[in-house]
Amino acid sequence: MSEDRRNDSRPKRARIHKPSRTEDPHRGAAAKPGLRSRQAAAKILGAVIDRKTPLDGMLDQEHGNPAYRELSDADRALVRAILNSALRHLPRIKFAIDSLLQTPLPEGARALEHVLTVAAAQILYLDVPDHSAVDLAVEQAQLDPRNRRFASLVNAVLRRLSREKEAILEKVGSVPAIPAWFHERLVTHYGRAEAERISEAQLIPAAIDLSVKSDPASWAERLGGTVLPTGSVRLGDFSGAIPSLPGFAEGAWWVQDAAASIPARLFGDIAGKTVVDLCAAPGGKTAQLVLAGAEVMALDQSSSRLRRLKANLDRLGLEARTKEIDMAAFQPEELFDAALLDAPCSSTGTTRRHPDVLWTKGPEDVEKLARLQERLLRHALSVVKAGGLVVFSNCSLDPREGEEVVARVLADGGCERVPIAVADWPGLEEAITPVGEFRTTPAMLPLDPPFSGGLDGFYAAVLRRGRV
Numbered sequence: 001m002s003e004d005r006r007n008d009s010r011p012k013r014a015r016i017h018k019p020s021r022t023e024d025p026h027r028g029a030a031a032k033p034g035l036r037s038r039q040a041a042a043k044i045l046g047a048v049i050d051r052k053t054p055l056d057g058m059l060d061q062e063h064g065n066p067a068y069r070e071l072s073d074a075d076r077a078l079v080r081a082i083l084n085s086a087l088r089h090l091p092r093i094k095f096a097i098d099s100l101l102q103t104p105l106p107e108g109a110r111a112l113e114h115v116l117t118v119a120a121a122q123i124l125y126l127d128v129p130d131h132s133a134v135d136l137a138v139e140q141a142q143l144d145p146r147n148r149r150f151a152s153l154v155n156a157v158l159r160r161l162s163r164e165k166e167a168i169l170e171k172v173g174s175v176p177a178i179p180a181w182f183h184e185r186l187v188t189h190y191g192r193a194e195a196e197r198i199s200e201a202q203l204i205p206a207a208i209d210l211s212v213k214s215d216p217a218s219w220a221e222r223l224g225g226t227v228l229p230t231g232s233v234r235l236g237d238f239s240g241a242i243p244s245l246p247g248f249a250e251g252a253w254w255v256q257d258a259a260a261s262i263p264a265r266l267f268g269d270i271a272g273k274t275v276v277d278l279c280a281a282p283g284g285k286t287a288q289l290v291l292a293g294a295e296v297m298a299l300d301q302s303s304s305r306l307r308r309l310k311a312n313l314d315r316l317g318l319e320a321r322t323k324e325i326d327m328a329a330f331q332p333e334e335l336f337d338a339a340l341l342d343a344p345c346s347s348t349g350t351t352r353r354h355p356d357v358l359w360t361k362g363p364e365d366v367e368k369l370a371r372l373q374e375r376l377l378r379h380a381l382s383v384v385k386a387g388g389l390v391v392f393s394n395c396s397l398d399p400r401e402g403e404e405v406v407a408r409v410l411a412d413g414g415c416e417r418v419p420i421a422v423a424d425w426p427g428l429e430e431a432i433t434p435v436g437e438f439r440t441t442p443a444m445l446p447l448d449p450p451f452s453g454g455l456d457g458f459y460a461a462v463l464r465r466g467r468v
Contacts (some may be wrong), residue, residue, distance in 0.1 A: 001202060003289060020203045033379070037075040040067040040134045041082040042114040048087065048356045050110055053084065055356035077126075086121035087355035088203050092172035093120045093177070099218060100157045112147045115140045115242045119158050124169060130162040152222070159178070177203055179358050182348065189399050194443065196455075198397065201442035206240070206352035207452040211261050212253040213291060213316070219253060222246060226451050229427030230265075232258040236450040251316040256284040259349070259458035263289035263342060263393035266438070266462050273337035277320075278327040278380055281305030283312040284319050296320040297336075299327050328379055338389040341380040343373040345401050346392035349457020352442055370400045377409050377463075386467045389418065393460035397441060402459030409463070418462040437461040 044065055047053040059080060059180040068079060086093060097116050098104070105113055119137035122128040134155065141147040141154045161168065176183040178199050180452045186195035208390060210233045212219045220226055223245060225233040233253070247253050264285045269274070271293030278287045280298035286309065289296045298320045300306045306324050312322060323330075327341075346369055347354060373394065380390045394401055419436025420431050431440045438460040446453040 012124045031347070032136060032139055034075075034078075034132060034136055035139055037071055037078050038066070038082075038115075038296065039140060040065065040071060040075075041079045041086075041353040042140065043067055043117045044083060045118060046110060046114045047087055048083075049090075049114070049359050052360040053338045055087070056433060057356070059083075074185040081126055082118055082121055082135075082392060084205070085419045086117050086353055087359060088351075089121065089125055089177055090117070090359065092175045092177055093117050093124065095175045096120060096124065096161060096168050097157065100160050109146075109150075111144060112141065112150050115144075115147060116154060116157065118152075120161060123158065123162050123165060130165075134158040134162060140250060144161070155221065155233060162226075167439055178351075181363050182358055185363075185398055189251060189444075190441075194441075195342070197443035198441050202351045202355075204352060204442075204452060204454060206257065206350075206456070207234065208238055209256060209261075210235070210253040210259045211256040211457075212247075213251075214423050219247065226404050226447070227263065227443065228258045228455075229425065230258045230261050232256070232261055234258070234447070234451055251318075254284055254287060254312065254316060258445070260395070261288065261455040262438055262440070263391050263460045264292070264390045267338050267340075267389055270294040270338060273332075275338045275340065276330075276332070276383060278330070278339055278341045278376070278383075280322075280341060281309045283309035285342060287311040287313060287316055287318055289340065290318045292321050296321045297332075301326040328376060330379075332383050335452075336383055337385060338386065338391070339380045339384050341376060341390060341392050342393065343376050343401075345369050345396045346398065347422075347443070349395040349440075351458070352454065352463070356433055364402055365429050366396070366398050369396075370405055370420050373401060374405045374408060377405060379465065381409075381415055381465050386465055388465050389390055390415075390463045390465065392458060392463065393458060395456055395458050397457035399459075402439070402461075403433075403437065406461045406463070414466050415463045417468065420460075420462060420465050 044058050047058060061069065061070060068076060097120055109160060109173050115137050115392065119133045122133035123130050137158055138151050138155045141151040163450055164439065176199050183195060183199065186198055190198065212233055215232050216227045216231050220233045223233065224236045225234060228234055242248060242255060249344055275289050275295050275296050276295040277289060277296060277298045279300065280286045281300040281302065282305065283298065286296055287300045298309060300309065303324050306322055310322060346366050347357050351357050377392050384390055390404060409415065417436065420438060422432045425432060431438055433439050438458065439441060440455055440458045442454040442457055
């Protein structure tokens, strides 16, 4: 497992690979070891922040950023660690750099800012020798015509950052580690104290949770995990490849965050009932519905995502009907007993594993997605029978994409909320809202070491279609 799975909120010393010496196209000579990885990190960071490009696609080993693909596996791991740390702590890194500048950086000096950010992330939050981070940042500046005249500034700022590291880390601890627009939304909805807890919890990389077909206690013992209130098995400090674990090849379990496993369980007994999973890929919730005994149809508008869903179900030895279609255009010949709508959203509840989300999304995206969700929810209600259930969920922390969407649909009539009972969820009582909906946050579910606490931010509500 790469370094980005560690709790990187404080520096720890660990062995770092020694990159090979490679040819430098700017100078026609051998580049300093490690330079390529820092250049790739700065370039990708710029794409995330300036062009709102999702990180996952750029880190794809086959189709990702060319500078990243050219690196060795060890260098790729270092780039991922740098980027995840930089994006998790970005407001604090920016505050630290700004506090060391006598005058602000020039307008448009974005490339220079990304070089400084990449180096500062290493100095403050990663187990990289400070002198290496400084020297390679200076080398980057000297090789870039846009930044060459700032090379001495880069050297001075980063050396001071290294010398004053502990004091600066203490000072930036009071700076929210999330964008101002999102922090304001959290404070408005959750209150300042809870907003701070959520902000801090998102700095800790997510643990690995498994949904198991049966006997979670036995699998927890076998894998050195612990059973969560959702019935999921959480692994401890795992550093290997997931397919190497016992039970993977035979399809005894699949990786699924504990919060993501909740919506499919909210239907109650669905054995023998017809259920449509309206946005199904990659198939974790589909698998849950099939295991519960339902006759499942899984929809997705992406052929590649459907292929992935089928492959996952095949490994698990499970079957479901599939259909490639935009769910908004889906008109079934026969209405279903129930529908699961895990709707497209801003994904702000998943930043423990996707720290780029808060930098590639903004308030305008939340509003746009909320309108889409409302439209999809109304359509979901139309594909179930009178008295049928619809579970609506998403992985956003913003109530505009959850509570407010459901409130508008309920206000129009035609359906009613089915309250979720607190007694049915021992250990997650705080996640049940006063009106009987689910609202999880990364700050919930504290656990003792070696297990990381927290779970994805998720919202879920159960609606019953009225008589027509």
